[in-house]
Amino acid sequence: MRLDLTDGTLSAEVNGLPNQDAFDLWLVDNGESSVKPEPGDAMIRIDRFQHEGASAKLRTSLGPEVLKNFKLDLVVVARAGKGPGEAGILFGSPSFFQRLYYSEQGGQLIGLADFDESSGPGTENQSPLWAPFSVLIPSPAYAADTADAALARAVANGERVFSKEQFNGNGRTCATCHRSERNLTIDPKFIATLHRHDPLFVGEFFEDGDGNDTNNIRCTDPVKSLGCKFEHPKLMRKFGLILENVDGMDNLEKKFVMRSVPHALALNTSLQPATSGLPEMIGWSADGSPTNTLRGFAIGAVKQHFTKTLDRNPGTDFRLPTEAELDAMEAFQLSLGRQRDLDLKTLMLNNKRAIKGQSIFINGNGKPAPFDGTCMAYHNNAGATTSFGSLANSNFNTGVEDRRDSRTVRAIIDAGIPRDGGFGNSVTDPTGCIAPSSHCGFGDGTFNTPPLVEAADTAPFNHNNTFDTLEEASSTILPISLTISVPVASLIWVTLRLLRLPHSFASSMCWRTTA
């Protein structure tokens, strides 16, 4: 959706909407309530989409009346005849940076946007009057005089929300799984040290017939417990896996996957979208956020992990985050870790094994593609993107779901857990079976490329913790002709030292399954 801030012209184009159905575009002002469109919010129906071939298009002009006491928290495409709360199917929301930027433009903050790098501050400022419709864009919810102060307050508040806010739910916070002492992830060894009443185990809390509370690790006959449709205690404790209903909550028995907890470091290097597709790529399969943005990730996380009951009713089982909380958490998460990728080709190492590993990582084994074994192709500069130009942040089928030699994968299969279909929710049917079953899943089978720089201290690896160590990952994933894990691991270690990173650098995972 594009809104001309000078004259109020609004245009939108959507691909893939069913031709036989009608759809409306809505603007929503959430006020002080949650991010969900709900009674009490100000909602304006803008216009109806017109189908043109495979696209549905809309073009209209906003009148000045919309400028009176309205803030554009949400843009919603909803089925015609119903409101955005009940029939919304596509959502958009200004990011934290957009809110901050237009606050500066509107003169509400003295800040970084006034500074033009080429010619100094103030030379190309636009008057707030120049773009009257920019007042529609809500400011970040932090009282501050400058953008610098707003950034600092947002990060601090985001950290508080991330680590302490329970959203009136079951006691969990974001930090219940994204542990600061474990580089914002969690692993079985650490889980084993936790008190049995740690909120991580809230799915197991159980009162026996005598009123004694205990942990129901076997998850049989859960009484007063969220139970095994909420978490799988055995797989959580043994492999650090968290139950996720990433494909919907309409069939809790069979529609779920078990995933590891990704660290939240260096997100700024891995969010950018592929050539076509999502606004931002986040989560193991890139579509982990209900709004497909970092900003909206918390909405899905609260509903999934913070609920008191499996009914998951906002308002009673938990509360949804506010726009201010989403601002803060987006700012906090973007502030974590690296802000850019290394230049691995010019990186100077001082260890022979590491230098050899560096060469292999970059150049492969000297064979022609696709058998050259270059890790660099799939993890450009050991980051979360490929070196395929405009297709840099792509998804791939890693083959991990078929790694029967992994004890984790075997345990998942033995437990009757459905196959993780990765991106999307189409039925993956590689073996001719009908999903959901232990062999099929929802999705196209692909997962997003993870960054490697942080890998040294964020084991185990993969979307389901398939591999416990870098050595295991490299020796089992690299082509047979390139199972030289030690030099690559050395690269990790030495680079870590060179960069003086507090924790992690690296990994030797190359998503190649054949040689």
Added chain:
Amino acid sequence: MKYPAFKFAATITSLLLVAGLVGQLLFNSKPPPEEVAEAVLGNARNLKIVYQQWITQAKQNGADRNLVLALSYIKVSRLSPPKLMDRCGSISPTEPCLPR
């Protein structure tokens, strides 16, 4: 009174405890949630760098004149998600895509 000293001490202790509790209730200095001053894990300087990069890109893309928002599907809405293309130019659910 068999143990006047003990009783006196107990009374004083009780009074102090009550005063402490009242004081805690009246003068609890717990800051309101919005008053957290500094981040420990988060890094505002990092965020500033990201924001400056974003501003540069946004200006190049005409953000001064246009607000652009991506409208994204909800995964569970049964609408087909946008396709992600791998290097092969297609999505392969069963085979990893190898470069040509």
